[in-house]
Amino acid sequence: MLLTTRALDTKIPAHDRVYRRLRTRIMHGDLPPGQALTIRGIGNEYEVSMTPAREAVRRLAAEGALTMSASGRISTPELSNERIEELAALRALIEVELASRALPRAHLALxxxxxxxxGAIAEAVAHRDAVSYxxxxxxxxxxxxxxxxxPAMLAxxxxxWLQMGPTMRALYGRLRRTEPPQFHRLIIAALRAGDEPGLRLAxxxxVTQGLRMLAS
Amino acid sequence: MLLTTRALDTKIPAHDRVYRRLRTRIMHGDLPPGQALTIRGIGNEYEVSMTPAREAVRRLAAEGALTMSASGRISTPELSNERIEELAALRALIEVELASRALPRAHLALxxxxxxxxGAIAEAVAHRDAVSYxxxxxxxxxxxxxxxxxPAMLAxxxxxWLQMGPTMRALYGRLRRTEPPQFHRLIIAALRAGDEPGLRLAxxxxVTQGLRMLAS
DNA sequence: TGGCTGTTTTTGTGATCACAAGTCCTTATG
DNA sequence: CATAAGGACTTGTGATCACAAAAACAGCCA
Incomplete structure (x- = not known):
């Protein structure tokens, strides 16, 4: 029997494929803030018709990864400073809780x-590669x-993260530093020591460190 | 000139109308957990074709208001106890922060x-009306x-809330009490006193009070 | 009577088309 | 040269259809 490119074809719907690939690009900062997109353009790029492209866009817009103007035009979000502060505060709230819950289960392999x-982060910093960073x-x-x-908290x-993707790229793009994030070492140290207050602070x-770049 | 039902027709797209009405019903607990829905059924109910109905469903699914099985079947979510605990913890984190930020701006009219x-809540409780409650x-x-x-935090x-809607209905439906929530009085008292720690606790x-009903 | 198999129906997916509104560019005019 | 008006093009929206897979149902056999 002849098989397609993949044995045990998992049969992922087209709209899901488009959604995932676009989502990854946005979250990693592959697109700058305010980048305009079109349904036909997306469909053409991923070789699908307008229907699955539209559903992927609608899904991403519902998650805040894309914004739609009153006339329906699609673009990556351009965040105001107030909104960036809000999102950073949300990150702090949720991720501190996630880290705290992960602490008792964090064994040595993790x-x-x-x-x-x-180490990979340090390498990305050394290469000035914003997306890899x-x-x-x-x-x-x-x-x-x-x-x-x-899972609900992680989602x-x-x-x-998704909403901040394009903005992160712009922020890190204007950043010119060579050292990796120092707080990651504090996170690892707190995990080793089982120090929950220290972990929360780290x-x-x-998470809120990137906010200082807004003053530039 | 003859006008339609509304002067200055705001021209809301069909998919948006369907989305909003479905969203309200789900958030208010109008649908029980596990309720099956179909795209054609929704389109028929709101007198639109499959296309806008599908987009409304996709958007609600992206927000966690609906779940889609592996074969694409649509239903309201049936939350496990673990997920309910997670969502309640998220409510606590986010809403405590929102209340804290609202406190300095809360004047007497509010x-x-x-x-x-x-008072309206007390009335809904007296009438045993879960949706109104x-x-x-x-x-x-x-x-x-x-x-x-x-706005980002409120969203x-x-x-x-949307994810918990159907489950809330089921929980409050099995609840048989006659008194309104006592913690709302504490919230109001803390607002009057400008007592931030008291407000956060209240x-x-x-928010976490409803969790106790899970033991039943 | 109970379980299995075949068919029929339901349902989500994706493509295509018509349409209206918005955007952009050209051009004429002051 | 600047600006506004006109048309050409782009773009999102919604409807319809074909199709495949899943679910529901009926009938058959042990």
Whole structure:
């Protein structure tokens, strides 16, 4: 029997494929803030018709990853400073809780994985690669939070990341530094020591740290 | 010139109308958990074709108001106890912050509006009307949180409410009490006194109070 | 009577088309 | 040269249809 490109074809719907790929690009900062998109353009890029492209856009708009003007035009969000502050506060609230819940379950293998990821972050910083930086940084946080066994909270945190994606790219793009995030080391140290107050402070500091770049 | 039913027709798209009406019904507990829905059925009910009905469903599914099975079947969510605990914790985190931010802006007119709303809640409780209870209760919280001037946080809180809508109905349906929520009086008292720690505690207590019904 | 198999119906998915509103560019006019 | 008006093009919206897969149902056999 002849099989298609993949054995055991999982048969993912087209709208889901388009959604996932677009979502990844937005979350990682592959698109700048205010970038205009069209349904026909998306459909053309992913070789699907307007229908699944429209559903992917609608889904992303519902999550705040895309904004729609009154006339229905689609673009990545341009966040005001007030909204960035709000989203950072949400990150602090949710991610501190996630880290706290992950702490009792964080064994040595997890901490070592975090250190490896932290090395990848340092490499992205050294190469001035904004997209790689954002991707590995989110991977660091997600690796930790997955241990919290709290899928609804993690989904909320990822929604916030998604909304900040294009803006993060713009912020880190104007940042010119060579050292990796120092608070990640504090997070790892607190995990090793089982120090919950220290962990909460370290996560909060790491999450709200990017806010200082707004003063530039 | 002849006008339609509304002067200055705002021209709301069909998918948006369907979305809003469905969303309100779900958030207020008009649908029980696990209720099956079909795209054609929704389109028929609101007199639109499959296309806008599908977009409304997709949007609600993205917000967690509806769940889709692997084969694409649509239903209201049936939450596990673990997920209810998570959502309640999210409510506590976000709404305590919203209340805290609203406190400095809460003047007397707002507090009086909250008391009027609280009276409506008592009436709904007296009539054993679960939907009215949920609606007025959310109105109480939203009235307060609107003063926080934090639209992103409020949207997050409403998303959590939306996910809990059908389950709230089931929980309050099995509840047989006659007194209105006592913590609302504490919230109002803390607002009057400008007592921020007291407000945070009162909101947290009110939000997590419903969890005790899970033991039944 | 109970379980299984075949068919029929229901249901979500994706493509295509018509349409209206918005946007952009050209052009004429002051 | 600047500006406004006109048309051409782009773009989102909604309806309809074909199709495949899943669910529901009926009938058959042990």
């Amino acid at each position: 901490i070592e994985r975090l250190q490896v990821t932290n 954002i991707r590995t940084n989110l991977e660091f946080h997600r690796t930790l939070y997955l241990r919290a066994q709290a 909320m945190a990822e929604t916030v 996560v909060r500091s790491d | 507090i009086e509006r909250l008391q009027v709303t609280n 949920i609606r007025t209760n959310l109105e109480f919280h939203r009235t307060l949180y609107l003063r926080a001037q934090a 997050m809180a409403e998303t959590v 909101v947290r207590s009110d």
